[in-house]
Amino acid sequence: MNKIEVNHLTKIFGSHPQQGLKRLKNGEQKNGILKKTGMTVGVNQASFAVKPGEIFVIMGLSGSGKSTLIRLVNRLIEPTDGEVLIDGEDITKMDKHTLIETRRKKLGMVFQKFGLLPHKTIMNNVAFGLEIQGIEREKREKIALETIEDVGLKGYEDSYPSELSGGMQQRVGIARALANDTDILLMDEAFSALDPIIRKEMQDELLKIQNKLGKTVLFITHDLDEALKLGDRIAIMKDGKIVQIGTSEEILENPADDYVSNFVKDVDRSKVLEASHVMKKPEVLLSYKDGPRLAVRKMEEASVSSIFVTDKEKNFKGLLTIDDAVKAYQNNISMEEMLITEDVYTTSPDTPLNDLIGIAANVKYPIVIVEDGKLLGIVSRVSILSGLVLGKEKDEVESI
Amino acid sequence: MNYIDLPLEEWTNNFVNGWLLPVMSGFFDSISTALSSFIDGVTNLITSIPPEIIAVVLILLAWKLAGRGIALFTLIGCLYIGSVDLWAETMQTVAIVIVSTIISVIFGVPVGIASAKSSLIDKIVRPILDFMQTLPIFVYLIPSILLFGLGGVPAVIATFVFAAPPAVRMTRLGILQVPEEVVEASKAFGTTSKQLLFKVQLPLAIPTIMAGINQTIMLALSMAVVASMIGAPGLGSVVLSGISTVNVGLGLTGGLAIVVIAIILDRITQGVGNKL
Structure with missing residues (x-):
């Protein structure tokens, strides 16, 4: 079974989303709807499936709707239409309690700007997901400490996020997601705020973690090189739509349309192409x-x-x-x-x-x-x- | 511009005299009794403590929270108040400030939280706050005498009306200032809305909320003279009697004491906000 399955997922921002949805289904374009109704189509009938243990990358430029899409997956944003199946269960139809449980047990998330709690120590940040589940202090600190060691931050337990560099803060972000031991990691531009050398280091680290723990990763990025490096499969988004899904080779070799081929034009092919x-x-x-x-x-x-x-x-x-x-x-x-x-x-x-x-x-x-x-x-x-x-x-x- | 004759004056008077006073007087009486015993309790408490102890506590707090300079200022200030023989009046004023600040916080913080969480509530609350802050004080000072009689109670009510808005506004601001990614991250890890509020939003908003409370205290102190016009005891009445007998020296003596207390309370509460 697919770990994540997204079917015809749509998000329209504005006063009358259902009206916008009707227009979308009649084949109207994002720009036309914006002009006529003032409503913004964030995600337009996106469908994809992520297999267990796969790194699935969604890549697009800013404004393509990729960040909205990942927030629809754990329902930080309410979808207008469509379904999101997490282990076969539709998160869009869950009641509040089930939604919170699903987020706690199944969906870890890592953010571009880290989203750490500035008033808590690294230890308490990493243990936060466990704390809100009501797990007792001793147990959650033990788990947190192990995870902090795993991401190479041993000795920083009592520091505060503001005392750490960007790369280290994102390690805390990853540790926090790992401490909850969810099967799925949602990563929203997780490495985009880091400088190139740290970014490469973190990419390698992610691959290592994924290799070891077999997490299912949904990774958002605007960086094609990053997508090609990390992704088992890549979905390319434009104007809220997914225009192509495939492996790096498939996308480089057979771009679905001009947009994609334009995109991949400047790729460093030497890293991707094989003899x-x-x-x-x-x-x-x-x-x-x-x-x-x-x-x-x-x-x-x-x-x-x-x-x-x-x-x-x-x-x-x-x-x-x-x-x-x-x-x-x-x-x-x-x-x-x-x-x-x-x-x-x-x-x-x-x-x-x-x-x-x-x-x-x-x-x-x-x-x-x-x-x-x-x-x-x-x-x-x-x-x-x-x-x-x-x-x-x-x-x-x-x-x- | 007089297209329709609007008898607002008549309506209000009819409402106050015909309904508010006769029908609701029991309700206002019970509020008045409760508030007045609250004010008396606080006044009795702080006047029963020897001035030296209060002065030492204030100096230590100032030292801890605001540094050595302010501690020195507090020492000199307390000596001044004692030397002009205004300690009892100062404590009466401080009691009214404490009570109105506590009431302002009890109302202000929850309303601030509610208006941060709901834009509808914010839309309703905002004009009320504007109204509270800009309506000339005497417009509600007189009705509050009608409802609560003379003394400390109408003074606290009037002070609350004037001083509560910053507590509401700064609480709302503090919660909305919590970075979006922090809120999103907390939600993504499965916080309930209660956990989000108490474990994330409020702790992060506390410095801003404290700044609001600090403003509330300052505004409450600035009401001291006005409050004494409706019979509240304290430094205000010293200033007032100085003005009414054209005794410039007495006015200045009382006025300076208000300034001294204002500076001490301001620096200490600011220090609390910065330390958190």
């Missing part, structure tokens, strides 16, 4: 049984100066240059002896492009992508660079 995304089938392949004569002909037809050689099972054997092929033909040497194997760099298809950039600059021949010994494709320096610049568009160019 398999940019590799090409070698134009010609030579089998062992083909003799050097055929090798020369094939190279001539394709006007290339070297050719990859495999056996019958497509196992990669080596590279044959035109010079060597001619030499073998003239001197009647067997082709196997002339194969170049040592200078050819082979790697697996899931190697990040980032790792290949340096290698490609230093090798004479294209990099060979091999899986279980079989040749899958080759990556030339050109295809790495064009992959970085163009992504999938490169294929379209070629097919024209």
